[in-house]
Amino acid sequence: MDFQIALILGQDGITNGAIYALLALALVLVFAVTRVIFIPQGEFVAYGALTLAMVGNGVLPATVWLLLGAGVVVAVLDGMAALRAGQSKRLIAIMAVNLAYPLALLGLLKAMPLAELALALQVLVALLIVVPLGPMMYRIVYQPIAEAPVLVLLIVSVAAHLAMVGLGLLFFGAEGYRTPAFSDARFEVGPMTVTGQTVWVVMSSLVLIVALALFFGRTIYGKALRATAINRNGARLMGISPALAGKLTFFLAALIGTLSGVLISPITTIYYDSGFLIGLKGFVAAIIGGLASYPIAAGGAILVGLLEAFSSFWASAYKEVIVFTLIIPVLVWRSLTSHHMEEEE
Amino acid sequence: MKFKSTLVAAMTLAFAATAAHAQINVGVTLSATGPAASLGIPERNTVDLMPKEIGGQKINYIVLDDASDTTSAVKNIRKLVSEDKVDVVLGSTTSPNSLAMIDVAAESKTPMISWAASSRIVEPVDEKRHWVFKTPQNDAQMSTAIIEHMTNNNIKNVAFIGFADAYGEGWYEQFKGVAEARGIKIVANERFNRTDTSVTGQVLKMMAARPDAMFSAGSGTPAALPQKALKERGWTGKVYQTHGVANNDFLRVCGADCEGTFLPAGPVLVAAQLPDGNPVKASALTYIDAYEAAHGKGSVSTFGAHAWDSGVLLNAAVPVALKSAKPGTPEFRAALREALENVKETPGAHGVFNMSPTDHLGFDQRSRVMVQISNGAWKLVE
Structure with a gap:
């Protein structure tokens, strides 16, 4: 291996690592606020990428029907709860968010010549369709069991993951798609060539990470989420609604997942079931951060990306083995260095 | 009653x-x-x-x-x-x-x-x-077709990349056996996964071995990944694939990057181009x-x-x-x-x-x- 190969591999590893870092951040966020180990995180990557591919091909993405279906279920659940509580005035707002929005989006999509939109608008359409599925998913799947033990939440996550993979096959078919690159530019930096897409991925990840940091540090909603993550009951006593915190968290997780999908789909072919493995590597990074520390998780993600790139050069047949074996020394090290606390049930 | x-x-x-x-x-x-x-x-x-x-x-x-x-x-x-x-x-x-x-x-x-x-x-x-x-x-029938084509085109050194599963492993064994008997040397042997997002490492290693041709043993659209990576790294030589990629989705995903690729396939893939005397032509067209x-x-x-x-x-x-x-x-x-x-x-x-x-x-x-x-x-x- 010479220096140039090392540079190319390093660049490759950092590009993939940036995506894993985003997913790791989302996983840490979701776990901290809601105690859910969010296995379907990867599905948002696949849904985002494939919805964009459908839009690019001028096909009405089937995910919009899922949005409508989920909206109906949420409207019924929330509507019944509002009626039971005697707050019939809230019905209008519930209907507007959960029924009118998907219907308006559906109408808009049918009216627009999807394939002719600029790429940026297509990305926006994909985000508009897939991201609201996050909070809806929280309302339907997790909110009714929000107080359940971590293990129950994990099992429900597995079920949600399997359901989403199955629906993905139904929506997108078994074959994979690639979307056009955001930029075909190539930059010569010293001895190596950097593609425009790599710059996009790394820069978007950085921007998103900074934006999240500002959100958590400067805004009232961000602070509310942090408060919930630190002490759920205390936050509740201070008037922070756990349901709102959960929905907001899932909104962010879905946003991060969908954006990751949009960023990665020009680099590789995405299938309906690709999300799981990408999410799992983000999970390895999140574990390195102990499902608690954002900076360590992000650093861990870059490490996973680099390890993947270099092991694919030296021992390609064992690449996945090497990446996932990384979790064992990390767990040993964490269990030796951290004081174990029993979770209060 | x-x-x-x-x-x-x-x-x-x-x-x-x-x-x-x-x-x-x-x-x-x-x-x-x-x-x-x-x-x-x-x-x-x-x-x-x-x-x-x-x-x-x-x-x-x-x-x-x-x-x-x-x-x-x-x-x-x-x-x-x-x-x-x-x-x-x-x-x-x-x-x-x-x-x-x-x-x-x-x-x-x-x-x-x-x-x-x-x-x-x-x-x-x-x-x-x-x-x-x-x-x-059988894979053997297909791999002899590839090797025949390689020997006819004077290819001596081949770099192999296959799925890290039974498909890739089976093809490697099959290919190695016949290739060595015909004097073709396998200069690199790499693996990748269907779900991989990058094969840059493998491709660099294959190119460093300076082969006359690349052979990728993968099935379906995931097999487009190594070929796209080869193109990105400036490979202009011959690329062979297996009949596992013989569907139109592969063409859609790989696009211009797969132009010129050789593969063995069942005659149904090109039924309309078969000569009229070919006994398979009529029955394949019936199906199509x-x-x-x-x-x-x-x-x-x-x-x-x-x-x-x-x-x-x-x-x-x-x-x-x-x-x-x-x-x-x-x-x-x-x-x-x-x-x-x-x-x-x-x-x-x-x-x-x-x-x-x-x-x-x-x-x-x-x-x-x-x-x-x-x-x-x-x-x-x-």
Whole structure:
């Protein structure tokens, strides 16, 4: 291996690592606020990428029907709860968010010549369709069991993951798609060539990470989420609604997942079931951060990306083995260095 | 009272009707979901087009999905033979599933026609494989086609990259054996996963070995990844793929980056370009026309054609078996197996079947052609 190969591999590893870092951040966020180990995180990557591919091909993405279906279920659940509580005035707002929005989006999509939109608008359409599925998913799947033990939440996550993979096959078919690159530019930096897409991925990840940091540090909603993550009951006593915190968290997780999908789909072919493995590597990074520390998780993600790139050069047949074996020394090290606390049930 | 007698009469009639129109039950297990779904879905679509009546007997297809899972495939075939009492089992889509089903087929003495590629499904024809047939070409037939093409083009050194699973490993073994005998050196041997997001590392290593040609053994659209990475790194030499990529989705995903790629394939892929004298041309076009009439132009794939060919075999064998036994009996199943083994010179979509007691595939050189990707379409190489 010479220096140039090392540079190319390093660049490759950092590009993939940036995506894993985003997913790791989302996983840490979701776990901290809601105690859910969010296995379907990867599905948002696949849904985002494939919805964009459908839009690019001028096909009405089937995910919009899922949005409508989920909206109906949420409207019924929330509507019944509002009626039971005697707050019939809230019905209008519930209907507007959960029924009118998907219907308006559906109408808009049918009216627009999807394939002719600029790429940026297509990305926006994909985000508009897939991201609201996050909070809806929280309302339907997790909110009714929000107080359940971590293990129950994990099992429900597995079920949600399997359901989403199955629906993905139904929506997108078994074959994979690639979307056009955001930029075909190539930059010569010293001895190596950097593609425009790599710059996009790394820069978007950085921007998103900074934006999240500002959100958590400067805004009232961000602070509310942090408060919930630190002490759920205390936050509740201070008037922070756990349901709102959960929905907001899932909104962010879905946003991060969908954006990751949009960023990665020009680099590789995405299938309906690709999300799981990408999410799992983000999970390895999140574990390195102990499902608690954002900076360590992000650093861990870059490490996973680099390890993947270099092991694919030296021992390609064992690449996945090497990446996932990384979790064992990390767990040993964490269990030796951290004081174990029993979770209060 | 009157009602009761009507009921009895109706029931008697119903039973009489079933007896008069004994039907042949065909059990199918295929992988319409899971990792092999891109193969299983066209196969399921093809089953709808297969003969509804053979030799005056109605054919009843019972289709189950095994989700590309070996355990489910075995469960499915058990259900088919014990509950549905099928006369013949078709499937499954993948080699691991088909291999696992052999035991049940042999135990229940039910003929089985697999749609999976591994030669071990029918070789050697022992006591168990006595009951098992298959329609796809063996990998050996395909790899000799590639190696022939390589030697004709004066290629001495080849870099290999394959799936990190049974598919890639099987191809490597197969390819290595024949290539070394013909004096072709394998200078790099790399692996990648279907779900990988990058193969830059492997591709760099392959290019560093300075081969005359690259050979990628992957199936379906994931096999486009190494080729795109090669292009990105400036590789301009020859690239070979296996027949596992012979579907239109591969062309769509790989686009211009796969221009000029060589691969061996069943003749159905380029049926319209075959010379008129080719015995496979007419039968392959029959399939393509039937499939495209139902699912739209350009929708046909070579995988569905393997399922179609099992229908071709049944069409040839069932009338013979009907002469000696009635459907639904062990005698019929034995007669059907016997008849399948004696199918001769029957053209299917992928080749001409000549079964024998030692060859339960029955394909010869007519079952493969070399194809090149040219202007985003498959082109027959003379």
